[in-house]
Amino acid sequence: MLERAGTAIAIAAFGLVALAGIWMRPLLPVDETRYLAVAWEMHLGGDWLVPHLNGVVYTHKPPLLFWLIDLTWAAFGVSETAARLVGPAFGMATIVGTAVLARRLWPREPGIGGRAALVLAGFGFFAIYAGLTMFDGLLAFAVLLGVLALVVSDGSRRGWIGFGAALALGGLSKGPVILVHLLPVALAMPLWAGTRAGPMLRGLGLSLAVGVLLIGLWLVPAMLAGGAEYREAVLWTQSAGRISGSFGHGRPWWFFLAMLPLMLWPWIWSGPLWAVLRRLDLRGERGLRLCAIWAGSALVIFSLIEGKQVHYLLPTMPAAALVVARAMGRAPWLARPAALVPALVGAFLLALATGWAPDPHLARQAVPGWGMALAGLLFLALAAAAFRLRGLRLAALGLGFALAMDALFLLSAAGSIQDPAAVAAAIAPHDDAGIAVLGRSYQGEFSFAGRLQNPVVAIGDLAAAEAWLAATPGAVLVAPLDRSHPQAEPAEVIAFRNADYGIWTAPSGAAPPVTPP
Known part of the structure; x- marks a missing residue:
């Protein structure tokens, strides 16, 4: 009873907080707005193989999140709320999976599944990021399934096939980064599970074959349809390129170490917990060894990679929750x-x-x-x-x-x-005539909010923008006022993010449109 109650309370509490967040918080630019823009273009164009953003092939992420959003829209109609339910749904699934894994690792520990579920839901970091419309929640669930497959099957053929399916799910969620999380766990099975190296390597080979086969069902047709540029981006730029370069997220090697106290808040802010942790038998408990390898390997590898974002470690949070839940079985402490x-x-x-x-x-x-x-x-x-x-x-x-x-x-x-809604509402009536953005790289901020049907023209030069506006009847130009912008008085000024955005409208009787330089 206690086991089920703890898991149910964790799911319900996390779900209610996530729903409240959907109501109180707008889509956050530029990530959440960009992902809904890609899903919106997939919905409009019907191309489920190759994602697009603002009319251009989008190579940065695989399509699973966009597929799930579009499936949600197919079931419930197009809405922001429906799209934003996808992320929290996987957060709740990860909570359930963590409870199941805890019971498998410590079957004789009463109530540990419910404790693990409550600990995971109670991490402030998890409660915030697992409720967002991002890829890391899907990836966390895939990583958990992979670990669970190894634990439940104890190295059997069925378990390795399940592990391969988890690799495919993670690959379709966020790409090859799934290997960073799961390969060390699989390769270290002789250390935490007592599996011999030979059977482990053969099983891992089977898993990789299954994963490649399942991902190939999408990837091969997508590369054929997307052309040479898409193939290069998917096979190199967005995989190995992300390891060798920062992609705008360069941070020092110690970044994640510095963030750990906040990521593991509030549980690890307890002196008694640390005292209990020091007494746990790492050598004698395979569950603790597994969690140490799972979280520790990801921490080390991501610390060595130049590009770092705090949410990259979201898939390791179940491992931390399992360790805390194991320690809590011995002392209910204050923090x-x-x-x-x-x-x-x-x-x-x-x-x-x-x-x-x-x-x-x-x-x-x-x-x-x-x-x-x-x-x-x-x-x-x-x-x-x-x-x-x-x-x-x-x-x-x-x-x-x-x-x-x-x-x-x-x-x-x-x-x-x-919230991009105000700017989107002002420019959406000009969708057919033409919409241009000056001075900033357009990341789809207004596409879904305005339900735009046509690509937004991105112009980097003021003279070119003014020429385009003068030559495009009924069009509209959007530009941040803290950068180069037309000297004419804008028709409207709207605060968005860190700037005031001016909106200039072309006369309806302007000359015929010309192609912007």
């Missing part, structure tokens, strides 16, 4: 130092409410003052709760933090400023 994180955030928001802001872009979002003050009080309430919450009840701290972060968008101007 009073965890109060520091929400206390600092709350104090910062209260300072913003008084008019203090270290950055002008931040100041424009820190209104109204009462909203920022209320958000700050929410975080301070979480800090106060940290002094009383004990054991599994600490999950409320992480989930509450995610909820308060979403509420911040509702209570302040951050929600409207980050």
